Amino acid sequence: MENNRRKGKAMSDIIQTFMEEHKKISESMEDLKKKCLIFLEQDQIDLEEFREAVSFIRSFVDKQHHQREEKLLFQAMMEELGEVAVNLVQHGMMVEHDLARLYAGALDAALKDWEESPDGENKLQILANAMGYYYLMVRHIDRENQVIYPYARRSLSQETLQRLNKELENDTEIL
Numbered sequence: 279m280e281n282n283r284r285k286g287k288a289m290s291d292i293i294q295t296f297m298e299e300h301k302k303i304s305e306s307m308e309d310l311k312k313k314c315l316i317f318l319e320q321d322q323i324d325l326e327e328f329r330e331a332v333s334f335i336r337s338f339v340d341k342q343h344h345q346r347e348e349k350l351l352f353q354a355m356m357e358e359l360g361e362v363a364v365n366l367v368q369h370g371m372m373v374e375h376d377l378a379r380l381y382a383g384a385l386d387a388a389l390k391d392w393e394e395s396p397d398g399e400n401k402l403q404i405l406a407n408a409m410g411y412y413y414l415m416v417r418h419i420d421r422e423n424q425v426i427y428p429y430a431r432r433s434l435s436q437e438t439l440q441r442l443n444k445e446l447e448n449d450t451e452i453l
């Protein structure tokens with residue numbers, strides 16, 4: 279980040295950055311769905327690949343993306359935009375972040391169960407939780423891109439948006 283500033287690069291835009299992260303998450307979701315289809319139709323599973331998907335979900339989707347949405351953008355929306363934002367964010371987006379954590383934990387547990395006992399029940403648990411995560415994330419990202427982010431962009435003050443851009447650049451705590 280220091281380097282970027284020294285080179286005079288423009289400060290990153292928080293909403294733009296988050297939308298780019300959405301693209302990366304969407305790509306990985308399509309990849310996860312392909313792996314699920316292969317498991318469903320051909321009864322083949324590469325456990326290491328599924329474990330990598332869980333690790334990406336935890337480190338990138340949750341830590342880098344969801345926690346920074348919560349800490350920066352959503353916090354500012356709730357402080358500045360009142361009840362409408364609290365409803366959209368706290369009772370909508372943040373509930374879905376928690377649900378995503380639940381699916382990720384259940385998928386991780388299902389992979390361990392499959393390792394010990396590769397039967398139909400555990401196959402179903404893997405597919406159900408992986409695809410539950412997939413559908414949740416597809417809808418969640420669409421709602422943020424179509425509704426939440428445009429609302430934040432047009433409703434938050436310029437000062438707040440600029441402060442968030444700066445805070446995002448300086449946020450190295452969880453990266």
Ligand SMILES: [Fe+2]
Nearest residue numbers: 344347371422
């Ligand atoms: Fe989100």
Ligand SMILES: [Fe+2]
Nearest residue numbers: 343347419422
């Ligand atoms: Fe998001």
